[in-house]
Amino acid sequence: MESNDADHIRHNDADFIRHNLAVVAPRAADVTSHFYALLFLRRPELRDLFPPAMDVQRDRLLHALIRIVGDLDDAPALHGYLGQLGRDHRKFDVIAEHYDLVGECLVAALARYSGETWNDAVQAAWTRAYGAAAGIMIGAADEDARTNPPHWAAEIVSHHKAADDIAVVTVRPDVPFPYRAGQYTFLETPWWPRVWRAYSIANAPNPQGLLTFHVRSVPAGWVSNALVHKAKPGDRIKLGAAMGEMVVDHLAPNPVLCVAGGTGLAPLKAMVEELAYYGTDRFVDLFYGASAHSGLYGLEDLLRLSQKVSWLRVRPALDDLTLAGISGGISEVVGEYGPRFDCDAYLSGPPAMVLDSARVLRRLGLNRSQIHHDPVVGAYAAEAEVETPTPVAAEAPG
Numbered sequence: 001m002e003s004n005d006a007d008h009i010r011h012n013d014a015d016f017i018r019h020n021l022a023v024v025a026p027r028a029a030d031v032t033s034h035f036y037a038l039l040f041l042r043r044p045e046l047r048d049l050f051p052p053a054m055d056v057q058r059d060r061l062l063h064a065l066i067r068i069v070g071d072l073d074d075a076p077a078l079h080g081y082l083g084q085l086g087r088d089h090r091k092f093d094v095i096a097e098h099y100d101l102v103g104e105c106l107v108a109a110l111a112r113y114s115g116e117t118w119n120d121a122v123q124a125a126w127t128r129a130y131g132a133a134a135g136i137m138i139g140a141a142d143e144d145a146r147t148n149p150p151h152w153a154a155e156i157v158s159h160h161k162a163a164d165d166i167a168v169v170t171v172r173p174d175v176p177f178p179y180r181a182g183q184y185t186f187l188e189t190p191w192w193p194r195v196w197r198a199y200s201i202a203n204a205p206n207p208q209g210l211l212t213f214h215v216r217s218v219p220a221g222w223v224s225n226a227l228v229h230k231a232k233p234g235d236r237i238k239l240g241a242a243m244g245e246m247v248v249d250h251l252a253p254n255p256v257l258c259v260a261g262g263t264g265l266a267p268l269k270a271m272v273e274e275l276a277y278y279g280t281d282r283f284v285d286l287f288y289g290a291s292a293h294s295g296l297y298g299l300e301d302l303l304r305l306s307q308k309v310s311w312l313r314v315r316p317a318l319d320d321l322t323l324a325g326i327s328g329g330i331s332e333v334v335g336e337y338g339p340r341f342d343c344d345a346y347l348s349g350p351p352a353m354v355l356d357s358a359r360v361l362r363r364l365g366l367n368r369s370q371i372h373h374d375p376v377v378g379a380y381a382a383e384a385e386v387e388t389p390t391p392v393a394a395e396a397p398g
């Protein structure tokens with residue numbers, strides 16, 4: 001496949017691609033299955049780069065395509081996303097020479113499910129666009145390789161159960177792992193090679209270089225079950241590069257609203273820690289909801305911190321119980337106790353909670369630019385290892 005160094009996708013090509021993706025959308029699962037079948041037929045050895053079960057992988061490809069097509073008219077966003085994707089693919093041992101074959105298989109799979117709407121113009125548009133996208137991914141991966149390893153090996157240094165199904169796992173990477181509070185990363189465990197799952201880092205960067213993760217085991221969740229029930233100090237895992245744009249500016253003057261649901265607390269806890277570290281003047285109102293009491297496993301630490309500093313207020317809520325005068329689902333609670341109109345809001349928890357809270361905040365008058373959360377599939381696919389959410393306006397890292 002022809003490779004194109006252009007760092008943008010032509011306007012006309014974008015129209016052809018959008019139209020074609022709408023045509024194949026009802027058969028999207030077949031397109032991705034066919035794509036991988038072609039890829040492994042042509043280069044069987046590439047099968048070893050992927051996990052034994054391909055369902056999550058197929059969804060990730062689809063989400064990535066949807067995200068790319070959604071950003072076709074926004075060159076900086078597209079560039080940023082593709083760069084991140086290129087860097088992230090280093091952890092799968094993907095190298096530049098794989099990209100041409102991937103492009104050929106993708107175009108062949110699209111052609112097969114496009115029926116009579118497929119023609120030379122559509123093929124040329126996909127080929128050029130893929131060449132440009134691959135060029136950006138390869139460039140970002142090469143650049144990253146100058147300073148970073150493809151992944152970070154790390155040792156588990158502590159493991160404790162915060163509840164029957166929740167573990168707080170702390171690891172020490174062998175070499176420094178650069179990240180910002182609020183970001184997430186993908187983890188690979190020794191029990192499930194090639195199966196990477198996203199978790200947010202639950203602490204701010206610290207001089208010891210330790211990273212903590214909050215993991216809830218979900219039914220049939222391979223990685224989460226291994227991390228909660230099998231992992232112990234001394235075990236070794238791998239981490240992909242840090243990703244995500246949900247970071248907080250500790251110098252801004254306006255208040256911060258955090259809405260956490262269950263283990264979605266992790267990135268918000270890291271952000272609060274970072275604000276504490278820099279001695280912020282920002283007022284932080286943290287709503288923390290869970291469906292069951294065990295989901296409030298992080299409450300004690302937060303309350304302790306809120307007693308020490310004047311800028312943090314923590315308001316827990318349980319779905320069916322009144323706690324400190326508050327009860328109900330966390331998005332309703334936020335709606336009722338209302339944020340300040342000039343705040344920056346950070347949301348993290350189950351996808352439905354994030355979307356619901358965002359809707360509530362919009363209704364209360366916050367702009368889109370004031371509301372921050374990870375991509376609605378991306379980080380949350382973390383624990384949704386089996387039921388992958390429907391790809392609405394979504395991306396999945398990897």
Ligand SMILES: NC(=O)C1=CN([C@@H]2O[C@H](COP(=O)(O)OP(=O)(O)OC[C@H]3O[C@@H](n4cnc5c(N)ncnc54)[C@H](O)[C@@H]3O)[C@@H](O)[C@H]2O)C=CC1
Pocket residue numbers: 198199200201214215216260261262263264265266267288289290291292295317319328329330331348349350351352353354356379380381382383384
């Ligand atoms: N472990 C991690 O690093 C991270 C985890 N997450 C995600 O956070 C979620 C945590 O789940 P659990 O601990 O089981 O939380 P949970 O089931 O205890 O729910 C937490 C809160 O979300 C609200 N909620 C749940 N479903 C809702 C819905 N359909 N509409 C509106 N609100 C809803 C509940 O009212 C509750 O207040 C998982 O989806 C996980 O993938 C997100 C970011 C990081």
